[in-house]
Amino acid sequence: MIQGSMVALVTPMAPDSSLDWASLRQLVDWHLEQGTDGIVSVGTTGESATLDIEEHLAVIDAVVEQVAGRVPVIAGTGANSVAEAMALTEGARQAGADACLLVTPYYNKPTQEGLYQFHKYIAEQVPIPQLLYNVPGRTGVDMLPETVLRLAEVSNIVGIKEATGDMVRAKTLIEQAPEEFAVIAGDDATAVELMLLGGKGDISVTANVVPSKMARLCRLAIEGSAEAARTLNDELMPLHKAMFLESNPIPVKWALAQMGLISGGIRLPMTPLAEQFHAQVETALREAGLL
Numbered sequence: 001m002i003q004g005s006m007v008a009l010v011t012p013m014a015p016d017s018s019l020d021w022a023s024l025r026q027l028v029d030w031h032l033e034q035g036t037d038g039i040v041s042v043g044t045t046g047e048s049a050t051l052d053i054e055e056h057l058a059v060i061d062a063v064v065e066q067v068a069g070r071v072p073v074i075a076g077t078g079a080n081s082v083a084e085a086m087a088l089t090e091g092a093r094q095a096g097a098d099a100c101l102l103v104t105p106y107y108n109k110p111t112q113e114g115l116y117q118f119h120k121y122i123a124e125q126v127p128i129p130q131l132l133y134n135v136p137g138r139t140g141v142d143m144l145p146e147t148v149l150r151l152a153e154v155s156n157i158v159g160i161k162e163a164t165g166d167m168v169r170a171k172t173l174i175e176q177a178p179e180e181f182a183v184i185a186g187d188d189a190t191a192v193e194l195m196l197l198g199g200k201g202d203i204s205v206t207a208n209v210v211p212s213k214m215a216r217l218c219r220l221a222i223e224g225s226a227e228a229a230r231t232l233n234d235e236l237m238p239l240h241k242a243m244f245l246e247s248n249p250i251p252v253k254w255a256l257a258q259m260g261l262i263s264g265g266i267r268l269p270m271t272p273l274a275e276q277f278h279a280q281v282e283t284a285l286r287e288a289g290l291l
Contacts, residue, residue, distance in 0.1 A: 004037030013265030
């Protein structure tokens, strides 16, 4: 179920930063037409940190309804409060999401034992498949491989989005975790290499703008077509880099607005893409044939 190109979907907003439901539904349909293998709703790219709980759950509801079972929907439900993470995860389960993605509890700076107990507790309380999400550059906490491997023994913790870009770590997890535990890339620039090692897919920012190419890239890498996958990845590298010229999702929302797929709304403390980066993102879009 959890494999291939899974877009880390943006949450479209109007210029006043209110949620743009029509654009959200249109984006979902576009991704399904373009061959995206799964939708990750309200993760980092979906500005989960700026939505209140009611909005967060409403976005998950809308995505699940629009997808209508055509591909898996993975709902971002992590938080630094166990009560909030449980409420979001249970809400996603009730909405009909296929799985949940729980980021390591940020700001708290928990120990490895704390991370283990946190994720184990939520998994045991809410009966839905759950993916761990390790992105220490954003959270300030790093879930080490030995902790991941402990959690991989929990029946409904089914994988991890590993966003460090560390291939040594990825190889360790792929080789030592149970066979059914999915190691998923969370860093577009290195996703090909992780999949060639045996990873199951990529939760992708770049897929927001080139869904069909990212779907093809993931298929090639997963089937082991290394040369073709690396060639396509080299072609996409300017886009991978452009999407992180400022903090995600600032560049990707600006890019989608230039493509006419959403308006430019974004919530504070995120701000629109700085003018000094416009030319670089626009060039990457033009070279990819998107403008």
